[in-house]
Amino acid sequence: MIDGEITRYNCTWFYLKKQHICFNCGCVLEKRRREVVVHSASLEAKNYDFEVAGSYAYGNIKFITFYFGCSNCGRSYEIRELINLEREQKRKNRKSKPKKRFKWL
Numbered sequence: 076m077i078d079g080e081i082t083r084y085n086c087t088w089f090y091l092k093k094q095h096i097c098f099n100c101g102c103v104l105e106k107r108r109r110e111v112v113v114h115s116a117s118l119e120a121k122n123y124d125f126e127v128a129g130s131y132a133y134g135n136i137k138f139i140t141f142y143f144g145c146s147n148c149g150r151s152y153e154i155r156e157l158i159n160l161e162r163e164q165k166r167k168n169r170k171s172k173p174k175k176r177f178k179w180l
Contacts, residue, residue, distance in 0.1 A: 077112060082138075090158075097147070102147040104143040104144065105145075106141060112138075
């Protein structure tokens with residue numbers, strides 16, 4: 076019996092809806108959903124945050140989180156990992172572009 080449900084987004088709603096590319100094979104990633112039921116008194120509970128709006132949830136709680144997976148190569152990316160990889164890619168692209176120099180008349 077499930078006593079409650081907590082949905083965690085580690086990013087913005089826009090980031091979840093945005094199209095992302097696999098860094099391994101270049102295919103489009105699919106948004107996937109992970110559901111885990113954890114009892115608040117178990118040893119596994121130390122890895123989860125049971126606080127919701129200033130109160131503490133007790134009992135069997137279903138945690139719903141999201142991640143991205145590639146259907147082609149089978150690689151999965153956690154949201155934080157994907158954000159860091161995309162930031163690093165942007166920095167590399169920004170550094171590789173030559174700076175524009177303006178000619179003054």
